[in-house]
Amino acid sequence: MKASKIFIKWIIISLVLQLCLYFYLDKYYLSSGDNVEITEGMSIYKKNEVKPNIIVPQNAKNIALSYDCSYTAYFDNGVIKVVDTSTGKDRKLTFGEGVQCISYKWVPDSNRMIIAEKIKAGENRNIRFFSYDAESQLKEEIKDYNTQRTDSIPAGISENEVSMVMSTLTNVMYAKVTYANGLSTIYRIDANETMTKLNTVVKRIGKIEVASRDDQLAYEDTINSRVRTNTSCRFININGNLRFSLLGTDTDNNIYVGNKTGKVNKIYYGKLAEPQRTWKVVNLDYLYDTQNLQVMGDGKIYFIDKVSSRVKNLRDGKYSTYDGSFIGIYDDKIASISNSKIVLKSIN
Known part of the structure; x- marks a missing residue:
């Protein structure tokens, strides 16, 4: 009985000490004398807002924007020009003498592109691929990491067409090269930038x-x-x-x-x-x-109605309009060219 009274006594003392400690922390130690206001934090990741300021030459061809519209590229007198979409200033991009630019492709989710060039060396003509970063303005030839050898594709005198698709998660690219006779060959460039010719059922x-x-x-x-x-x-x-x-x-x-x-x-x-x-x-x-x-x-699947200058979302049937000539859809925006200027309009 005596032991239980002592036990209860120590419990009461412990509770009193805890209450005193909580009172001190609340009134003195944690109080600065000012009200503490909790505000909603703003994300440090802010979406890039692009306001186009470009005059595109009338003879420009193959106009395309990078994934977030920060940069615009096009063919001008046979070479590729890259400009800052917001300022209209040219980015540094040079080509060697005797080079013919065939095509380019913006890499998804980046401001980097792959360029296909036709290069003449004596009597030989070859197609080579280059990587260009619009932010760093650095252009590099794609080489096999293991051998440091430059892979190229034989090309004739006649015109060639090159189309490219990329898997950014695996860093693999496929390039389809079409020749003057209408026949095509597909090449695979893997993460080590090794080029392999594919065997396809048809040409x-x-x-x-x-x-x-x-x-x-x-x-x-x-x-x-x-x-x-x-x-x-x-x-x-x-x-x-x-x-x-x-x-x-x-x-x-x-x-x-x-x-x-x-x-x-x-x-x-x-x-x-x-x-x-x-x-x-x-x-x-x-x-x-x-x-x-x-x-x-x-x-999302869109139908581009160029007659009515509008884009239809085939999933929900909603329409969004655009001005001028359609270029493409990037980052939930419709890019078009109107009166030689790039226009961006958000999709409804």
Whole structure:
């Protein structure tokens, strides 16, 4: 009994001491005499707001903007010009003597581009690839990291076309080189910048696309109107339908195809590693020309109505208008050129 009284006594003393300590901390130690106001913190990551200030030459061709619209590029008298979209000032970009610029491609989610150049050395002509960073204004030739050898693609006297697609997560690029006879060859440049020539089923090749996460390739067989791949599935076959048009990809590794060539009223999408019978379908309210469809990284699908100068979101049916001639969609903005000036309008 005596022990229990002592135990209770010490509990009371402990509680009194704790209350005194809390009172001291609240009234004196933690108080500065001023009211403490809690405000909502602002993110240090602020989206770049671009206000275009560019006069584009009337003879400019192949106009394209970087992913966040910070920089604008175009062909001017056979060479590529890169300018700051907000200031209109030229970025430093030089080319060697006797070089013919064939094409360029902005790398997704960066202000860097890949340039394809046709270089003449004596009687030989070769296509080489260069990386250019618009921020640092540094241009470097793409070389094999292991051998430091410059890989090039043989090219004839006739004109060549080069189209490029990239998987930024795996640092893999595919380049389709088309020759004067209409035949094409596809080359793969991996993360070590090693170039490999691919064996394709056909040489009449249309659009090419690459999956974002596993760099699997899809390409149009224009002879048989099929979409072929470099995977074990070999070509797209959904419910016995083999005739498809290749539309694009998203950042979730999905490939998008139209249910026929020319104009489509259904769009299928899914991953090449999954059974194609499980691919999802988007039913369209109209026959849309595949040349005017654009698939975005977030899975949005837009129809570019150049006659009415508007863009339609085929997912929700909403329209957004633009001024002048359509350039592209970047960072949820429509880029166009009106009265020789770049215009950016947010999508509704």
